[in-house]
Amino acid sequence: MKVMITGASGLLGSALLRVALQSDVIAVAAYNSHPLNGGLQMDITKQAQVNATVSRVAPDYVIHTAAFTDVDACETEPQRAWDINALGTKNVAEACEEHGARLIYVSTDYVFDGEEGPYSEEAPTRPINVYGESKLAGERFTLDSSVNAIARVCVLYGPNKPNFVTWVINSLRSHTPINVVTDQYNTPTYVGNCARALLRMCELGLTGVYHVSGREQLNRYAFACAIADVFALDKKLINEISTDTLQQQARRPMNSSLRVEKAERALGVRLANVHEGLTLLRDEWR
Numbered sequence: 001m002k003v004m005i006t007g008a009s010g011l012l013g014s015a016l017l018r019v020a021l022q023s024d025v026i027a028v029a030a031y032n033s034h035p036l037n038g039g040l041q042m043d044i045t046k047q048a049q050v051n052a053t054v055s056r057v058a059p060d061y062v063i064h065t066a067a068f069t070d071v072d073a074c075e076t077e078p079q080r081a082w083d084i085n086a087l088g089t090k091n092v093a094e095a096c097e098e099h100g101a102r103l104i105y106v107s108t109d110y111v112f113d114g115e116e117g118p119y120s121e122e123a124p125t126r127p128i129n130v131y132g133e134s135k136l137a138g139e140r141f142t143l144d145s146s147v148n149a150i151a152r153v154c155v156l157y158g159p160n161k162p163n164f165v166t167w168v169i170n171s172l173r174s175h176t177p178i179n180v181v182t183d184q185y186n187t188p189t190y191v192g193n194c195a196r197a198l199l200r201m202c203e204l205g206l207t208g209v210y211h212v213s214g215r216e217q218l219n220r221y222a223f224a225c226a227i228a229d230v231f232a233l234d235k236k237l238i239n240e241i242s243t244d245t246l247q248q249q250a251r252r253p254m255n256s257s258l259r260v261e262k263a264e265r266a267l268g269v270r271l272a273n274v275h276e277g278l279t280l281l282r283d284e285w286r
């Protein structure tokens with residue numbers, strides 16, 4: 001099976017490449033501004049370039065992780081969010097359809113308003129920020145073809161790129177106090193597990209919407225404390241705050257946790273809880 005990975009220079013894309021290398025999958029990496037050895041440069045906002053690249057690679061699957069992921073910057077640059085997350089996805093979906101590839105689009109818990117989490121795949125979507133709106137538009141373009149699938153993920157963490165977990169670890173290691181919110185709940189997702197699940201979705205030919213996150217919901221402060229426990233760091237440096245003190249550009253859903261039962265049944269795996277995911281990260285990071 002040949003799988004093309006968009007956003008291969010990103011947090012999830014780089015994990016996908018690593019996991020694919022340990023399997024029988026032939027992975028082709030696509031990046032935009034951060035070149036990768038052996039990868040292909042492809043700006044998903046350029047329709048002709050996307051079409052030509054997918055034609056040349058002729059993948060069985062495209063796993064589309066590329067996105068404008070800075071949630072606050074999406075508020076101040078809504079056109080850019082729309083161009084990359086919505087129209088960029090349309091370009092990828094149309095190229096897949098034209099060249100006989102199936103698409104797995106990586107989407108987000110931020111398609112929900114966070115008022116009634118945890119959410120199943122059937123729950124109504126109602127984004128409350130530009131990022132969520134633009135990603136939801138990407139979902140709709142993806143589902144224009146019935147052979148495609150959506151994998152919603154939530155608070156990704158892994159070893160290679162800066163993320164919430166690396167921030168907590170690096171801060172606590174350098175004895176820097178940090179402030180973490182107690183009122184935002186979600187289901188953090190270890191990228192290694194997520195990458196394996198996405199490749200399994202390809203093998204099984206799954207279509208439709210799946211929640212491929214961690215299986216355990218908790219608030220950010222509790223997550224930061226779990227990180228301190230697993231990495232043997234001082235959790236007294238973690239201060240509790242609430243979201244309204246942060247004054248962020250974009251509104252955040254308060255509980256955008258995802259229910260993963262459907263994905264677990266379809267994939268035949270139990271997805272990791274917080275302790276398991278963090279332990280895998282710790283072992284991988286050595």
Ligand SMILES: NC(=O)c1ccc[n+]([C@@H]2O[C@H](COP(=O)([O-])OP(=O)(O)OC[C@H]3O[C@@H](n4cnc5c(N)ncnc54)[C@H](OP(=O)(O)O)[C@@H]3O)[C@@H](O)[C@H]2O)c1
Nearest residue numbers: 007009010011012032033034043044066067069108155156
């Ligand atoms: N991170 C999270 O906590 C989280 C939570 C929920 C959902 N998600 C979703 O999960 C997916 C992966 O997120 P991530 O955190 O791994 O992303 P990331 O680390 O921010 O990486 C984003 C990737 O998108 C690529 N990209 C950006 N603009 C592009 C363009 N115009 N053309 C082609 N590629 C472009 C970047 O390429 P270059 O760096 O080479 O420019 C980079 O590889 C995204 O779809 C995101 O919406 C993430």
